[in-house]
Amino acid sequence: MARSLQETHMAGLPQPQVELIPGCPRHVAIIMDGNGRWATQRGRPRLYGHHAGARRVRxxxxxxxxxxxDYLTIFAFSTENWKRxxxxxAGLMNLFRRYIIKETRALVESGVRVRFIGDRLRLDKKLTAMMSDLEVATQQNxxxxLTIAINYGGRDEVARATRRLAQDVAEGKLSPDAVDEETLPRYLDTHVLPDPDLVIRTSGEARISNFLLWQSAYSEYEFIDTxxxxxTREEFQLLCESFGCRDRRYGGVKA
Structure with missing residues (x-):
């Protein structure tokens, strides 16, 4: 059986050399949908599905x-999920705390850098402290x-970014004439990340649910029934391979 990244690291062995997929997406974003339905199909409560989904993340x-x-962004909890x-x-918030406690060592040893995006003001202070600690613990990786979106919404992100931009204009730090489509991204939660090349949504739903609205303007999409x-990693691999066959023209045409 193939070793996990953590097992390889802990054994003191060099990381295995693998043949990368030609034209693979550098940044993949995933809308992890279907946990509740997965649990319901098995006669279990919805939180059972969320725990199963958290295990799939690893x-x-x-x-x-x-x-x-190189970059994986996952949609863990949206600004609309408070309606549940x-x-x-409460179960999801407890799951996030448990995930951080359980996975911190493995993430550090596996060379994974973790970032969180979203509005942290509504989150429990203990959880946000744990999030910050995990970011610091993995910042050299x-x-x-790995970017985890918690209490995240694309419209909310743009609104928050616009407020910060407007504040800089009001304080004279930024000229209104200097504001263009290259300016706003510097105020987004994702300002240190490249835009996603591929966005995957599981569970058969064909909508983007307010996820990375600005960043995904030219992303490729895959809506799958799983x-x-x-x-699984095998399905993930197939989607990455399929991406390599796409013709991305960004509004232009080939000569």
Whole structure:
């Protein structure tokens, strides 16, 4: 059986050399949908599905270097998810805390750098402190850049960025004439990340659900029927390979 990144590191062995997928996406973003339905199909509560989905994250993160994916961004909790039942929301927040506690050592040793995007003001202070600690603990890593979107919404992100930009204009730090489509991205949560090349949504739904609205202007999309807890590294590999066959023209045409 192939070693995980963590097992390879802890054994003191060099990382395996793999043949990267030609034309692989450098940055993949995933809308991890279908946890609740997965649990319901098995006669279990929705939180059971969320726990299964959290376990799936590790497998996909560990597979990224094999496929040449440097950046992985996952949609964990949206600004709209607060509308869910209090029990489910509380359970998800507890799951995030447990994930950080359980995975911190593995993430550090596997060379994964973790960042969080979204509005942290509504989140529990203990959770946000844990998020910040994880970011600091992994800030020297570069093998995989994992970005986790919590209390994130694309419209909310743009609104927050616009407020910061407007404040800089009001304070004379930025000229209104200097504001263009290259300016706003510097105020987004993702300002240190490249735009996603490929966005995947699991569970059969064909919508983007307010995820990375600005950043995904020229992303390729894959809407697949697989529920997130059933999404495997093999399916991930197939999607990355399929991406390599796409003709990305960014509004232009080939001569």
């Amino acid at each position: 497998e996909i993160v560990e597979s990224c270097p094999e496929f040449g994916v 039942t209090q029990v489910e929301v 570069s093998r995989v850049n 529920l997130w807890p059933d999404f």
